[in-house]
Amino acid sequence: MKIAQICPRYFPDIGGVETHVKEISERLAKAGHDVEVITTDPTGKLNKRDTINGVKIIRFRSFAPGNAYYFAPQIYFYLKKHNYDVIHAHSYHALPALFAALGKRKRRFVFTPHYHRSGHTAFRNLLHKPYRFLGNIIFSRADTIICVSEYEKKLVESDFRVQGKTVKIPNGINFKEFEHLKRHQKKDEEKILLYVGRLEEYKGVQYIIQSLPELRDFRLRVVGKGPYEEELHEMAKDLGVSERVEWLKNLSRRELLECYASSDVFLMLSSHEAYGITVAEALAAGTPCVVAKGSALEEFVDGKNCVGIENPVTVKKVIKVIETLQKLEINEGEWNSGRLKGIVDWNDISVRIEKLYKDIEIIIQNK
Template sequence: MKIAQICPRYSPDIGGVETHVKEISERLVKAGHDVEVITTDPSGKLEKRDTINGVKVIRFRSFAPGNAYYFAPQIYFYLKKHNFDVIHAHSYHALPALFAALGKRERKLVFTPHYHRSGHTAFRNLLHKPYRLFGKVIFSRSDSVICVSEYEKRLVEADFRVEGKTVKIPNGINLKEFEHLRNSQKGKGVEKKKGKEKTLLYVGRLEEYKGVQYIIQSLPELKDFRLQVVGNGPYEEELRNMAKNLGVDERVEWLKNLSREELLECYADADIFLMLSSHEAYGITVAEALAAGIPCVVAKGSALEEFVDGENCAGIENPVTVEKVIDSLQKIEIFKREPVSGILKGIMDWNEVSARIEKEYIRQSNKTNHKLFN
């Protein structure tokens, strides 16, 4: 099967959508499919054509003000000229999916929206109402809509006419990577309690809606904690200045462009993982932290709430405040217990995710064949 994956950005860029597309694409190639990722590069610095772990990648220059929308109409013209059995578009919140829908022709279009209804900034939120007209085009032309959480599925079904199109297939993680990390967490809390600083960890894009500022603003009251921030993004400079002005910059470590092995070391060293984002369709890094045996604190009100179980993952009610973060971290009893056996409940391996998506491609292709012979 010849498959086109359409996404705003791709490896070496990082992020939830980027990870999702990379993980399924490489597994689909191993399963014998011809996979081409059609994406954009606002910087113009990456290779226009590349092959990464068997996945063919083509990048078009895009206009992306504020790292948003990724306007690249070249995607439409490329799809019109090339044949694919299935086109799989990703991310409602960027224009490549629209160009995929417009260039669909008679091919099957699968859409994974990673949808969370509102914009990440006041300006983007203002644009969301007129942008919804484009969104309706994408959903109407899609043959299948894959949602990565129940939260996202409810939003999509409430906001768009997608009756009979939606299917839930969560994001995944590489479960084997975390087996030894879960074992290494056992008893670690007792050792850390003997006077050593405890490590808070955040992994993800540095944008205001991700809520990293609340963690930094909490540090003056959390004398026994230090923070590791892994990621980059447009909010980084403001966060660094905030840490400096609060006098906690020496307790904040900024890390980026880490290898996979280095990121796993960060998980291994962490005592608590925090994700206080106001908009998430899933939360891959939360799933990874839980798989590593690290207790998590997340903001409620998005798909992150689905991880909250009162044992391994605590939830903070919206709106998130510094006081709520401090209270949650001071109350959570994590340093004297071992991870419980149910920690991986609901967390799926990428192999299973890819296999389910492949079945959805086949199901859609069989519908086409059925029409041809009836």
Template sequence: MKIAQICPRYAPEIGGVETHVKEISEKLVQRGHAVDVITTDPTGKLSKNEIINGVNVIRFKAFAPGNAYFFAPQIYSYLKNQDYDIVHAHSYHALPAFFAALARPGKKFVFTPHYHRSGHTFFRNLLHKPYRLLGRMIFSRAYTIICVSEFEKGLVNEDFNVSGKIEKIPNGINLAEFEKLRPQKDESGKKTLLYVGRLEEYKGVQYIIQALPELPDFKLKIVGKGPYEDELHKLADQIGVFDRIEWLKGISRDELLNCYASADIFLMLSKHEAYGITVAEALAAGTPCVVARGSALDEFVDGIMCIGIEVSDIADKLIESICTLKNNKIETLKNQNKLMDWESVTDKIITLYEK
């Protein structure tokens, strides 16, 4: 099959949608399919067309105020003049999926919304209600809608009444990557807290930094970049913990895996998640997690390896949860059967495409 994957950002950018599209695209190529990833580059600094691990990546210049929406109507023009067997758009929360829906309605069009319901900033939330008119059109034109969790499936059906179109296919991880991981001891003797993901206010990294003065036995590793980075730096400096934080970005996959394996506790205090790939990866590395409740992250909470905190109680309960989990590090995840490998995810997606 000749397949187009449409997404607002792609590697080397990082994030949940970026990881999802990269993994399935590369697996599809390995199965003999031709895959074009059609995406945007608001910076204009990345290559307009390159091959990454067999995937043909095509980037269009986009207008992205506040790092949102990714307005790139060239995607519509491009798709209108191409002949793909499948056009698979990703992310309700950005306009590339809308342009794909305009160009390719019907049986060739598949949509994975990664839906959170609300916007992630005041500006985005303000535009979210009028934007829903466009969003409704994307859902109506999609032949099949893939949701990555029961939580997302419930939100999508409640807001758009499309239950007959929805297929649940969760995100995956590369389980083989985690089989031989071995933690490295920290020479300082301190335990390590870890966050991996984009640096946005809604992700809740500020709560982790604010807790550090009450956690003298811990240091913090933050892996990622994003628009909230400068604010987090200022906060860390103001409360005197900047030197206890290691800020990492642009690291290799092997370095990231080592971060997961060597951390004592992984934290994801995001208010909006359709799945939570980084939580799944931390658990696969045997690292206990603390997550914010109220999104798809709830599905990882078991009270043993993953503790959930209500968003309204994060400031009060975070330190307590960290202290509860600090001795729970294990070498392998006992409930790994709850996590799906990207190979299995790709199998399910191919079956859906073939329908």
């Protein structure tokens, strides 16, 4: 099959959608399919055409105010000129999926919305209601809608007319990366808190920084970059905890895995998540997790390996749950599949998506 994957951003950019598209695209290419990722580059600094691990990448310059929307109508015109068996668009919260839907024609069209229901800032949330009209176009043209969690599936089915179209196929992890990853035994008394992800206000990193004055035995590692970074730096400085915060970015995959394995607690206090790949990876590394309830992150909560904080998240709640988590008896030995209930390998995910592509063709032929 010739497959087009449409997404707002792609590697070397990082994030949940970027990881999802990269993992399935490379596996589909390895399985013998002709895979093109059609994406955008607001900076204009990346190669317009590239090939990484067998996947062809086409990047169009986009207009992305506040790192949002990624307006690139060139995607529509490109799809009109080229033939594909399947067009698979990703992310409801950016415009490339709309241009993919408009360029569908008679081809199979799959949509993975990574849907959060609301915007991530007050302004973007204000625009979310009128944007619903455009969102309806994408959902109406999709032959199948893949949701990455039960939480997301319920939101989509509640907000749009998608009866009979939705299917749950979660994000995954690469089990082989974690099978021989060992937890680091630290000799000193200082413990490490870890956050991995984009630095945006809705991700809740500020609550971790604000808790540090009371958590004197802990340091914080922040892995990622984003528009909220400068404000977080200023916050740490004002609270007098700058020396206890380590800012990391552009890590290799091996370095990131080492961060997971050497941390005592992983935190993801985001208010909007359709899944939570970094939480799954932290659990696979044997690191206890703390997440905010009220999104798909809640599906990881088991009260032991992963503990949830009720919304609204506050500094007092963060401090209390970290102190409670440290008192629990958690097996911090080698990789343990028992803590990975419901977490699936990317190899299995790509096989399920490949089968879905083929099944859509059969359904269309029988209409």
